[in-house]
Amino acid sequence: MSHPVGQDRSPGGVYSVGQVAGFAGITVRTLHHYDEIGLLVPGARTHAGHRRYTDADLDRLQQILFYRELGFPLDEVAALLDDPDADPRAHLRRQHDLLTARIEKLQQMAAAVEHAMEARRMGVNLTPEEKFEVFGDFDPDEHADEVERRWGHTEAYRQSQHRTAAYTKEDWKRLTAELDAIHGRMAGLLAEGVPADSEAAMEVAEEHRRFITGAYYDCGHELHACLGEMYVTDERFTATYEAVRPGLARYLRDAIVANTARHTAS
Template identity: 70%
Template sequence: MSYSVGQVAGFAGVTVRTLHHYDDIGLLAPSGRSRAGHRRYSDADLDRLQQILFYRELGFPLDEVAVLLDDLATGRGDPRAHLRRQHELLTARIERLQKMAAAVEHAMEARTMGIHLTPEERFEVFGDKDPEQYAEEAEARWGGTAQYAESQRRAARYTKQDWKRLQAEVDDWSERYTALMASGEPATGEAAMDLAEEHRRHISRWFYECPYDMHRCLGDMYVADERFKAFYDAMRPGLAEHLREAITANADRGAR
């Protein structure tokens, strides 16, 4: 069997120009020619091309590839030693790729929710709270939504100073909502609804557009999900329920 240059290019996933170049430099000269003078490659030529591409994939320059293969072809190289060398090179390459994959995976984890801060910066911004505590669950629950994607895009751009401003807003709002509850303000009062509206706008400003209907759903989740309820009730007992009522009242006001 013999093959045209186009066929070989298709088999190997290289260009015809590459095969012409290999021929010109003597790295892979086709074993035959057609009557019209076109290159024809044999099975042995394909074996040599496979070896060439193997070493090229490992980063060997073409002149070194030529020496390696010519030594093997002329009997100066031990075929078994050649295979062992290939195995060693492949093993080393695999180890490098595994390390690279691990580094990329680590970087992906570090960028979850876009919070790529050093441990010192995280503590400076968030204190002892872990901003990524529920990141995996959030991705599992909402990863396919436009809101989650928008949140990821925005957060990926935030600097340490951005996160500090965001957290300062949260702290300020929490203090004022706690004080509002302590003063006995009802959840359906104007003051509580105004703070609920601040809460909605904070989400829209920093993470994703949060219309009133979505804000209602969040309010329900703050009560139904024990972890969210614990988060808000830690500010003041009953705050999660109070906030949900305020969010509902504010959404009703916004719909008028």
């Protein structure tokens, strides 16, 4: 609210409608309307009938503008100001209460906007064209709600959101290429008939775990084993790996399980 009605006032002065409009930051037409409906009748007039406003009129105008700023209709403003039981202190108390409520509401609105901004900032902020360039037919936004519902309460989710917030298109392209290369090496071992619990397969599985840790969240061996199980129980993940090479989902899972066992064995 910015209506410095009292600006440049002199004690005991009278002011023209143009001066008051300038003080209050409103139009002359508004002042004429307030006069016509009896909300703010000038306390004096010249011999020619021109409106002249006193200091008391400016005080009332300040009250009017305050209530208008808070959205009160003119008839309610008039009722408040003309209440015979209200004194200036009562108006101040009411205004303080109204301002406090407005501040609380604005703080709630600001918090909501900040939350929305943070949610947007934490997303994959790429254009549709860039998403297709980076991820192909897979759109990460389609799964964002499910991911948050399933893992939003976890530290891994919070770490992933924080780390990926600053990723650029080039970062996503690099990470996608690195993961594709890991999948390619694992698929190559599968094609060669190398056992999933072999040293070679376990090394690629360990590379896969370190990739997740570096790019998204701290992925310990036990969590990695859980991910491996999801690759064969969630048909969407299974389809992704099967598209690289048939049997890869189960092969990768088995390599991860073997790698976990060798690192967690006591």
